[in-house]
Amino acid sequence: MVRIREFESRAEEQTLAGNVVGGIHLAIGHEAVAVGVMQALRREDYVTGPHRGHHLVLAKGSDMKNVMAELLGKATGISGGRGGSMHMADAETGLLGVNxxxxxxxVIATGAAFSAKYLGQDRVAVAFFGDGGSNKGQFHESLNMASILDLPAIYVCENNEFAVETAVSYSTGVDNIAERGSSYRMPGIIVDGLDVLDVYVAAKEARQRAVQDSRPTLIxxxxxxxKGHSIGDKEDYRTKEEVQERMKSDPIFKLKHRLEEAGWLSEQQWNELKSEVDREVETAVQFALNSPLPSAATALHHVYAKEMF
Ligand SMILES: Cc1ncc(C[n+]2csc(CCOP(=O)(O)OP(=O)(O)O)c2C)c(N)n1
Incomplete structure (x- = not known):
């Protein structure tokens, strides 16, 4: 979670410096969701994510250097500098893509879960999406398909209470998005997304349900x-006081306090962890800044499955 937080801070800094290609959406505050779920998965499990996805890419195991390089549109990026923040994929880690x-x-994770079942593979597919995403038709169609086809799928809604500036209470016809699971005969589990252990326990149970019973779960x-929806958001749909109040539940500090109380984390260990992460992120930034852009001659590569140019 500390790695993600620091990565996101430096990504924001690189955006403000004009080095990032395209817009980015920071996942500061979402760290526990990514880490809690990914710790319950295996490397071969498939993951898909939405536009806000750096935390998912890092937590699934992609190399931070290549993730930062992707934001800067460099040839060494995990999508060769062609995807940017919102279109990162990594076949090595099972990341079918943020989108x-x-x-x-x-939808993509539902297809991946179908493929795993059809091929008899011992793997699950996990879709991450926001509260806004849960109001799209694809959500309902996919959960229905997963239910009738008994798919090993896990649907993880990161409900951060807003879709750009629209409050979830305004846009959504249920009090809890988890309630929608009952429409498709699957458990709908509410977890504290600011508590990594709460997320982990639910994700572990969901994976077990997917593998043993071939049944989907909505979390x-x-x-x-x-932070704002994207960089430059004026955030006039919420007050600064509200944000400050909510930041008191910072998932990183929540876990830090718990570890300290249990006697499992000393101040020295915390400082060492922070320094180690600072070094890793600084190395990633320097790697990205010093990497080349893709050559113009390759601009049409990957447009078709078979190269035509
Ligand atoms: C199909 C589609 N419609 C609209 C948009 C514009 N858009 C980008 S992010 C966003 C809100 C998404 O909200 P949510 O799913 O809650 O995710 P969050 O940004 O809160 O993480 C919208 C409407 C889009 N990218 N794709």
Whole structure:
């Protein structure tokens, strides 16, 4: 979670410096959802995510250097510098892609879960999406398909209470998105998305349900984004006081306090961890800044499955 937090801070700094290609959406406040779920998965499990996805890419195990390089549009990026923040994929880690199309992650993971079942593979597919994504038709179609086809799928809604500036209470016809699971005969589990252990326990049970019973689960992780929707958001739909109040539930400090109380984390260990992460992120930034852009001659590569140019 500390790695993600620091990565996001430096990504924001690189955006403000004009080095990032395209817009980015920071996941500061969402760290526990990504880490809690990924710790319950295996490397071969598939993951898809939405436009806000750096935390998912890092937590699934991609090399931070290549993730930062992707934001800067460099040839060494995990999508060769062609995807940017919203279109990162990594075949090595099972990351089928984060996606700029709201709702698309849900459909792709459903297809991946179908493939795993059809091929008799011992793997699950997990879709991450926001509260806004849960109001798209793809959400309902996918959960229905997963139910009738008994798919090993896990649907993780990162409910951060807003879709851009629209409050979830205004846009959504249920009090809890998890309630929608009952429409499709699957458990709808609410977890504290600011508590990594709460997320982990639910994700572990969901994976077991997917593998042993071949049944899907809907998890609603109630979280909060501590930053604007994207960089430059004036945030006039919420007050600064509200944000400050909610930041008191910072998932990193929540776990830190718990570890300290249990006597499992000393101040020295915390400082060492922070320094180690600072070094890793600084190395990633320097790697990205010093990497080349893709050559113009390759601009049409990957447009078709078979190269035509
Ligand atoms: C199909 C589609 N419609 C609209 C948009 C524009 N858009 C980008 S992010 C966003 C809100 C998404 O909200 P939510 O799913 O709650 O995720 P969050 O940004 O809160 O993480 C919208 C409407 C889009 N990218 N794709």
């Amino acid at each position: 700029g199309i709201v709702g698309a992650s849900i 609603e992780a109630k979280t909060y984004r501590f």
